[in-house]
Amino acid sequence: MGLELAAVLTRPRAASRSCQRATMASQPLRLAEEYGPSPGESELAVNPFDGLPYSSRYYELLEQRHTLPIWAARFTFLEQLESNPTGVVLVSGEPGSGKSTQIPQWCAEFVLARGFQKGQVTVTQPYPLAARSLALRVADEMDLTLGHEVGYSIPQEDCTGPNTLLRFCWDRLLLQEVASTRGTGVWGVLVLDEAQERSVASDSLQGLLQDARLENLPGDLRVVVVTDPALEPKLRAFWGNPPIVHIPREAGERPSPIYRDTIPPDRVEAACQAVLELCRKEAPGDVLVYLPSEEEISLCCESLSREVESLPLQRLPPRVLPLHPDCGQAVQAVYEDMDARKVVVTHWLADFSFSLPSIQHVIDSGLELRSVYNPRIRAEFQVLRPISKCQAEARRLRARGFPPGSCLCLYPKSFLELEAPPLPQPRVCEENLSSLVLLLKRRQIAEPGECHFLDQPAPEALMQALEDLDYLAALDDDGDLSDLGVILSEFPLAPELAKALLASCEFDCVDEMLTLAAMLTGGADEAWCQARGLNWAALCQAHKLRRELLELMQRIELPLSLPAFGSEQNRRDLQKALVSGYFLKVARDTDGTGNYLLLTHKHVAQLSSYCCYRSRRAPARPPPWVLYHNFTISKDNCLSIVSEIEPQMLVELAPPYFLSNLPPSESRDLLNQLREGMADSSAGSESSSVQEFRDPCVLQ
Numbered sequence: 001m002g003l004e005l006a007a008v009l010t011r012p013r014a015a016s017r018s019c020q021r022a023t024m025a026s027q028p029l030r031l032a033e034e035y036g037p038s039p040g041e042s043e044l045a046v047n048p049f050d051g052l053p054y055s056s057r058y059y060e061l062l063e064q065r066h067t068l069p070i071w072a073a074r075f076t077f078l079e080q081l082e083s084n085p086t087g088v089v090l091v092s093g094e095p096g097s098g099k100s101t102q103i104p105q106w107c108a109e110f111v112l113a114r115g116f117q118k119g120q121v122t123v124t125q126p127y128p129l130a131a132r133s134l135a136l137r138v139a140d141e142m143d144l145t146l147g148h149e150v151g152y153s154i155p156q157e158d159c160t161g162p163n164t165l166l167r168f169c170w171d172r173l174l175l176q177e178v179a180s181t182r183g184t185g186v187w188g189v190l191v192l193d194e195a196q197e198r199s200v201a202s203d204s205l206q207g208l209l210q211d212a213r214l215e216n217l218p219g220d221l222r223v224v225v226v227t228d229p230a231l232e233p234k235l236r237a238f239w240g241n242p243p244i245v246h247i248p249r250e251a252g253e254r255p256s257p258i259y260r261d262t263i264p265p266d267r268v269e270a271a272c273q274a275v276l277e278l279c280r281k282e283a284p285g286d287v288l289v290y291l292p293s294e295e296e297i298s299l300c301c302e303s304l305s306r307e308v309e310s311l312p313l314q315r316l317p318p319r320v321l322p323l324h325p326d327c328g329q330a331v332q333a334v335y336e337d338m339d340a341r342k343v344v345v346t347h348w349l350a351d352f353s354f355s356l357p358s359i360q361h362v363i364d365s366g367l368e369l370r371s372v373y374n375p376r377i378r379a380e381f382q383v384l385r386p387i388s389k390c391q392a393e394a395r396r397l398r399a400r401g402f403p404p405g406s407c408l409c410l411y412p413k414s415f416l417e418l419e420a421p422p423l424p425q426p427r428v429c430e431e432n433l434s435s436l437v438l439l440l441k442r443r444q445i446a447e448p449g450e451c452h453f454l455d456q457p458a459p460e461a462l463m464q465a466l467e468d469l470d471y472l473a474a475l476d477d478d479g480d481l482s483d484l485g486v487i488l489s490e491f492p493l494a495p496e497l498a499k500a501l502l503a504s505c506e507f508d509c510v511d512e513m514l515t516l517a518a519m520l521t522g523g524a525d526e527a528w529c530q531a532r533g534l535n536w537a538a539l540c541q542a543h544k545l546r547r548e549l550l551e552l553m554q555r556i557e558l559p560l561s562l563p564a565f566g567s568e569q570n571r572r573d574l575q576k577a578l579v580s581g582y583f584l585k586v587a588r589d590t591d592g593t594g595n596y597l598l599l600t601h602k603h604v605a606q607l608s609s610y611c612c613y614r615s616r617r618a619p620a621r622p623p624p625w626v627l628y629h630n631f632t633i634s635k636d637n638c639l640s641i642v643s644e645i646e647p648q649m650l651v652e653l654a655p656p657y658f659l660s661n662l663p664p665s666e667s668r669d670l671l672n673q674l675r676e677g678m679a680d681s682s683a684g685s686e687s688s689s690v691q692e693f694r695d696p697c698v699l700q
Contacts, residue, residue: 048112049142049149049165058143065141068098069250074106080243081110081189081222088223088239092232093247095352095394099226100130100193101138107189107224108142108166119188119221120164124171126199128154129331130353131168135159136332138166155492156544171201178208179439179489189222194352195235196228196390198426198454200436207452208443210239228352230390230423238454255362255399257407263415267291267365268300270410274363275304275343278406279311279318285360285405286342287318288350288398292384293369294324297345304343316340324349326538351391351424356398360405364395366415372430374633375464377601378584381633386420426455433457434495437465438474441481442489471584471658472499487556491549493517500581501549502558503653507573510553511563516574518546520629520641575645576653582627583654587639588647588667594622596639598631599667605631608640625650651675 045054065071070093080089093099107121125131135152144150151160152168160167171192190209192202209223227235236244264270271289278287291297304320311317321334323346334344334356344356348368368387371380387395392409399405428436433448440448448462469475472495474485481489484502491498497517504513524538553560564570579586587596587605594614596605607614613622623644630640651659651674659675662668 047143049108049144052143054143057140061141065098065102068102069093070098070102070247072248073245074102077103077245078106078110080245081107081224084243086240086242087221088225088242090232090235090239090242090244091224091226091247092229092244093226094229094249095397096355096357096400097247097250098355099247100125100134100353100355101141103193103224103226104134104138104166104168104191105142107191107222110222111165111188114188119186121166121189121191122174122187123166123168123191123193124174124202124205125168125353126171126194126197126202127325127349127353128170129325129327129349130194131170132157132159133331133335133354135168137335138168142166156541156548171199171205173492175201175204175436175439176492178205179442187221189224191224191226193226195225196231196424197352198424198428200428200431200433203426203428203454204436204440204451206238206454211452228390228394230393234423234454238452250400253400253404255396255404255407257364257396257409257413259409259413260411263411267367267410268296268303271300271345271363271365272303272307274408274410275318276307276311278361279308279313279341282313282315283361283406286344286356286358287361287363288356288359288395289343289345289363290350290395291345291347291365292367293347294326297322297324297347300345304345308343318343320345322346323354348387348391350398351387351394359398362395362399362405362407364392364407364409366392366409366411366420370425370430371632373432373461375432375458375461377598377603377633378432378464378468379603379631379633386416388421388424389416390423392416392420426453428453428457429455429461432494433461433465434468437462438469438481438485438489438495441469441475441485444480468584469495471655472496472581473655474499490552490556492545493521493549496581496584497521498581500578501553503580504574504577505559505561507577508561508564509570509573509577510559510561512565512570512574513577514546514549514553515542516578517549518542521545575643576649578627578643579645579649579653582629583650583658585629585631586625586627586645586650588670589622589624589626590666592621592624596622596626597665597667599662599665601663602665603631603633603637605637605639607642608638609636611640611642613642613644647671647674648678651678 046052047054047058073091077089077091091099091103104121104123107123111119111121123131123134125134131152131154135150136146139146139150142150147159148161148163150166151158151164153160153173154170155173192205195202195206206225225235225239232244236242268291271291275287275289289300291300301320301322304318308317308320316339318341319333319338320343323331323334323344334342334354342358344350344359348370350356366387367384368391369382369384372383373380396407399407437448440451448466466475466479469485472484472488474482474488474495476482476485484499487502488495488498491501493501497520501510501513501517504510519542521542524542584600586599588599589595590597590604594607596607597603598605607622607626613626623642625645625647626639626642627645628639628642630638632638632640647670651671659668659671662671
């Protein structure tokens with residue numbers, strides 16, 4: 001995209017923006033042709049959003065915008081946005097047509113023409129990286145300062161201000177705002193972008209809006225749903241045939257995919273060889289490589305970075321760049337103008353959410369690695385599966401251009417025809433729904449199964465979520481949110497981790513638990529950390545999240561405690577706090593060799609190879625009882641991020657209905673024996689306070 005970030009961030013500010021806005025807001029509504037100057041107008045024309053003259057870069061980018069396929073639909077879109085009585089407009093267009101950058105700007109023009117009286121424009125994105133990147137690009141195109149009129153909100157990073165009119169937001173954060181009713185009164189236009197990605201938050205927001213359950217929203221809210229043509233029929237039926245703005249297809253020849261006869265045994269090697277062959281030919285244009293997982297992306301980048309240096313090229317060697325969620329700020333290099341060719345290695349993240357105009361060559365593995373949650377055993381499966389036909393088409397279209405590029409598919413043509421579904425799988429049918437049900441309960445939706453979704457989640461997934469929330473004391477006897485549940489819904493954490501954080505208030509280990517919660521959510525890559533000791537990007541994210549959690553606890557007026565890390569008592573207090581939230585994630589070593597049986601179901605698992613308990617010197621044996629943060633069904637069935645606990649803590653701190661509902665097993669018998677022994681001991685002592693099965697986080 002060629003962003004000039006420094007220019008965007010350092011543009012001088014107007015002295016009195018509120019006065020300028022008031023003056024321009026008094027002007028009557030103008031339709032499409034009247035917004036903004038044309039490239040031939042004087043460069044002293046004033047930007048109506050901040051009252052400053054347009055820069056020369058604005059006109060350069062405006063010429064580029066005029067060439068986008070979506071530009072022909074500008075008048076139609078603004079007309080529908082203004083006149084449609086239902087307040088819902090669908091926008092349907094292919095990847096790369098300019099939907100994600102132009103629709104938000106036109107919505108901002110619409111709000112400007114209405115006098116800034118009806119609220120701001122909020123644009124949702126399924127991935128935080130996409131929200132940040134689009135905010136940078138749109139601020140550049142609008143000739144505005146990022147963080148002022150245009151901003152973004154993503155986890156641990158809020159780049160907005162009091163004058164922000166156009167905000168890009170991760171859809172999960174917006175769903176959190178909807179549940180807590182924070183900020184919902186300032187929406188004038190809500191744009192749900194990339195609906196075909198089928199994220200849980202996007203599908204849920206559409207269901208809530210369609211059911212008219214957001215009573216606190218303004219009555220004249222405009223909702224714009226932006227999607228790929230493949231999902232258009234489903235959305236049209238869901239929304240009751242609203243007006244649809246179709247984006248014309250881009251003129252010019254489209255690349256015909258080249259298919260392999262067989263699937264290569266080594267995808268990474270095959271992709272690397274295909275890239276090297278393109279580099280040797282010195283064909284113009286950048287290269288986009290699709291691989292299933294972040295691990296394969298890293299391997300491919302490492303291999304290519306070594307190989308390209310030795311190529312006999314007449315120009316600079318290619319720059320190899322990864323693109324996945326853990327790239328952080330480094331993703332900006334993907335959009336920078338470079339003298340060298342760029343080779344971007346990515347996965348499903350770049351199917352729809354990122355526009356890369358310089359790409360002319362695509363190498364597609366045709367596969368994706370996804371985590372799919374199984375509610376019956378409370379575990380995730382790592383599933384390697386074919387991409388959808390919609391994704392395959394989107395990847396092929398990345399190679400269009402003048403002249404058209406090339407698309408090499410590392411699979412036979414019959415592979416997708418026989419095995420690929422037409423659309424991406426809806427994530428609401430594949431993720432743990434506990435956090436979603438908690439938010440729906442916050443909206444006083446008694447039966448989450450009655451909420452409309454584009455695709456209804458499985459009943460057992462909803463039941464498991466309700467059961468888990470009940471175990472955590474987040475629900476009262478009527479099935480509504482308890483006082484504790486309301487507090488849990490405020491935290492941007494999984495419910496069990498939020499419960500553990502609240503329990504730390506009683507056990508005087510808040511400072512330590514804040515750090516643990518931030519690190520568990522930061523998601524540092526274990527292999528990388530083991531090799532180097534630290535992950536700087538993950539630590540930065542964890543630091544921001546820790547500060548955010550601390551501010552939230554202070555706002556709720558929860559009791560805090562000073563750090564006491566290192567003592568034996570502090571260690572036990574931390575274990576107790578963790579058990580208070582993670583009692584559904586406990587396993588017992590059945591034979592002393594590290595074969596762990598999960599308490600809630602009869603699955604056997606091993607400790608992760610990166611676990612510190614496995615790296616201890618012999619003859620140290622694995623801990624007999626552990627609680628775990630993740631359990632993934634894979635070739636080795638790993639428990640990752642574990643902590644040793646004492647079973648007495650489980651008996652003392654877990655709710656009685658959890659212990660009663662455990663499936664028959666030796667573990668259950670052991671816990672019942674401990675319970676009886678602790679009850680007898682308590683009855684014979686003077687301090688026989690009712691300590692049995694107490695829940696330290698139930699608010700009185």
